Amino acid sequence: MGNIHVEVNGQLYEYPENTRILDIARDFQKDYENDIILAFMNNKLRELFKNAQDNCKLSFVTTADDAGHKTYKRGLTLVLLKAFYNVIGSANIRKISVEYSIGNGLYCQTDTKEPITEEQCRAIKEKMQSLIEKDLPITKKTIGTADAMELFKQYGMHDKERLFRYRRVSKANIYNLEGFED
Numbered sequence: 368m369g370n371i372h373v374e375v376n377g378q379l380y381e382y383p384e385n386t387r388i389l390d391i392a393r394d395f396q397k398d399y400e401n402d403i404i405l406a407f408m409n410n411k412l413r414e415l416f417k418n419a420q421d422n423c424k425l426s427f428v429t430t431a432d433d434a435g436h437k438t439y440k441r442g443l444t445l446v447l448l449k450a451f452y453n454v455i456g457s458a459n460i461r462k463i464s465v466e467y468s469i470g471n472g473l474y475c476q477t478d479t480k481e482p483i484t485e486e487q488c489r490a491i492k493e494k495m496q497s498l499i500e501k502d503l504p505i506t507k508k509t510i511g512t513a514d515a516m517e518l519f520k521q522y523g524m525h526d527k528e529r530l531f532r533y534r535r536v537s538k539a540n541i542y543n544l545e546g547f548e549d
Contacts (some may be wrong), residue, residue, distance in 0.1 A: 371421040382419065389415035392427055401429035404438050416504055441542075442505055444473065449547035450494035454487055455479055457523050464526075498545070506543045515539040518548065 370381045375395060382391060392403040392415055405428035406413050408420065412434065419425065428435040444465055451463055461478040468474070477483065510518070512534050518541065519527040531539065541548050 371419060371423075373419050374424040375426075384421075385418050387415065388413060388417055388419050388425065391419055391425060395427060399427065399429050401431040401435070402439075403427045404430055404435040404442075414507060416506060440468075440473070445505060445542055445544050445547070445549055446495050446498050447473075447475070447491075448549055449544050450491045450498060451477075452547065453494050454490045455483065460523075462526060501545075503545050508541050508543070509538050510541055512537055512539055515541065522548070524549075 368384050371384055371386065373380050373382055373391060375391070376398075380391075380394075388406045388408065392406060396403055404415070406415060407426045407428065408417070408423050410424075412428070428438075430436055430439045448463065452460065459480045461480065463475060463477045466474045466476050512531050516528050516531045519525070519531070
């Protein structure tokens, strides 16, 4: 197994083959005030779970950058959805949607079989905090539109299933957080 050469901030570094961008980002996090959340590898935006390529040039994107902040919000939305489905149960959820942003918050609309109690809200918040503290990776896979429709049908996410019927692109990105996909 050989080494790869990576340029970061004008300096050349050597890492073992198959090193994830995340592992390189950890070496440089101390140089950034905000969390590194993405990277440009040879001027292409990449997720941190990807492997760095030999002779590549890396620059990091933090949560203070526009693309990083949007990625951070999408990640937290996935955490919210996982916690919501975990606490309320998919059989009791007709629909949950993020409608729009309000300042630093998101306005979500829910349609459940029973009204959500304060106790359930606290449990959702606690579950979200637990997921955040675990610092779990969010992984991405690309699947065909037909497979995405079938996946969301199985999950009972019928709005998303219908949405994919009108999708013109043949592929969809599915994100996974500890077994929860969206």
